[in-house]
Amino acid sequence: MAQSFKAVAASSLREYLLTIQESGLDGLPVAAPPATMPQTAAVPQTVAASPAAAESGEPPHDQKHESLEKIRKSLGDCQRCKLAKGRQNLVFGVGNPQARLVFVGEGPGGDEDRQGEPFVGEAGQVLNRIITAMGLEREDVYICNVVKCRPPDNRDPEADEIAACAPFLLRQLQSVQPEVVVALGRFAAQTLLGTKEAISKLRGKFCDYHGVPVMPTYHPSYLLRNRGDSGPFWEVWEDMTQVLRLLKLPVPEKSRKK
Numbered sequence: 001m002a003q004s005f006k007a008v009a010a011s012s013l014r015e016y017l018l019t020i021q022e023s024g025l026d027g028l029p030v031a032a033p034p035a036t037m038p039q040t041a042a043v044p045q046t047v048a049a050s051p052a053a054a055e056s057g058e059p060p061h062d063q064k065h066e067s068l069e070k071i072r073k074s075l076g077d078c079q080r081c082k083l084a085k086g087r088q089n090l091v092f093g094v095g096n097p098q099a100r101l102v103f104v105g106e107g108p109g110g111d112e113d114r115q116g117e118p119f120v121g122e123a124g125q126v127l128n129r130i131i132t133a134m135g136l137e138r139e140d141v142y143i144c145n146v147v148k149c150r151p152p153d154n155r156d157p158e159a160d161e162i163a164a165c166a167p168f169l170l171r172q173l174q175s176v177q178p179e180v181v182v183a184l185g186r187f188a189a190q191t192l193l194g195t196k197e198a199i200s201k202l203r204g205k206f207c208d209y210h211g212v213p214v215m216p217t218y219h220p221s222y223l224l225r226n227r228g229d230s231g232p233f234w235e236v237w238e239d240m241t242q243v244l245r246l247l248k249l250p251v252p253e254k255s256r257k258k
Helices: 011-022 051-055 068-075 082-086 110-115 122-133 159-176 186-193 220-225 230-246
Strands: 093-095 101-105 142-145 180-184 207-209 212-217
Touching: 068 159, 082 159, 101 122, 101 159, 101 186, 110 122, 122 220, 122 230, 142 159, 159 186, 180 186, 180 230, 186 207, 186 212, 212 230, 220 230
Parallel strands: 101 142, 101 180, 180 212
Antiparallel strands: 093 142, 207 212
16 A cells, blocks of 8 residues: 555645534544455446547447556657646556546646656545545555646646547546546546536436446545535535445445534
8 A cells, every 4th residue: 555545644634524523524434344346236327428428539348458557658758738848747547457446536736746646645635535435445446537747736627638638548447447437526527428517517426438337526626625514525425325336335324413
C-alpha cells in the first residue's frame, strides 16, 4: 500500500471529517475487512448515453485487449496539448489492472503532479475514505483521470485538452474492462456520457456506456469545498451504495444521528 494512502490526512481534512461528525452524522464507517469481490453482477436498467458518447471511441468490451503498460508507453512524453508545457509528471493511473470498479476523476492537482499518481492530495484522502467505507482497499479498484496532466492553477480542463486525452482514457477502460465506472465530477461524467448535463442532474442513477454502467457522482474536491454542508456527502454515499449493490457486495450500515 502506498505511503501516501496510509499517511494521516492534512489538518484541514481532519477538520472536515470532524465537522461531519459534529453535524450529527456517524461519518464514513470503518468497514469490516475488505470483502472478496464476487463474480459478475447483473446490470440494472440504465439511462442510455447520448449519441456523442458513441462517437468518442469504441466501447470498452468490444476492442482488442491491450495492457495498461502498453497504453502508458504509447503516451510516451506526451505533447499532444498545451498542458504538457507546465507539468512535472504525467499522471496515468493506479490500481488493479483487472478491477471490477474504476473511479475516473477530472485531472491531477499539485500533489498528483509532483508524485505522478492520481488522488494523493486532500481530495484523494476523501476518496480513500469513501473506498474504505465501501469495504474495499485502494488496491482493489483502478483510479485514473480524464486528463493526464495538471491544468494550470487547477483550472477546469479545456475542451481541446479533454479531446487529446479522451482516447487514452477509453483505452484504459477497455483494458481494465470494469463492471462499473464511477465518474467523479462533471468533466468525467460529461466525457464518458457525451452530455453537457449538470452533475447534479446526472448523479444518483446509472447511465450506460456501451453496456458498462456508469455512476456519476460529486468529485471529492466538491465535498471539501462544501465542508459545512452534509447534503453532498450523503448523496455521494447513496451513489456508492448503488454501486455496491450492483456489484453484489455488502453495504455497510450508516445513518444520520437524530
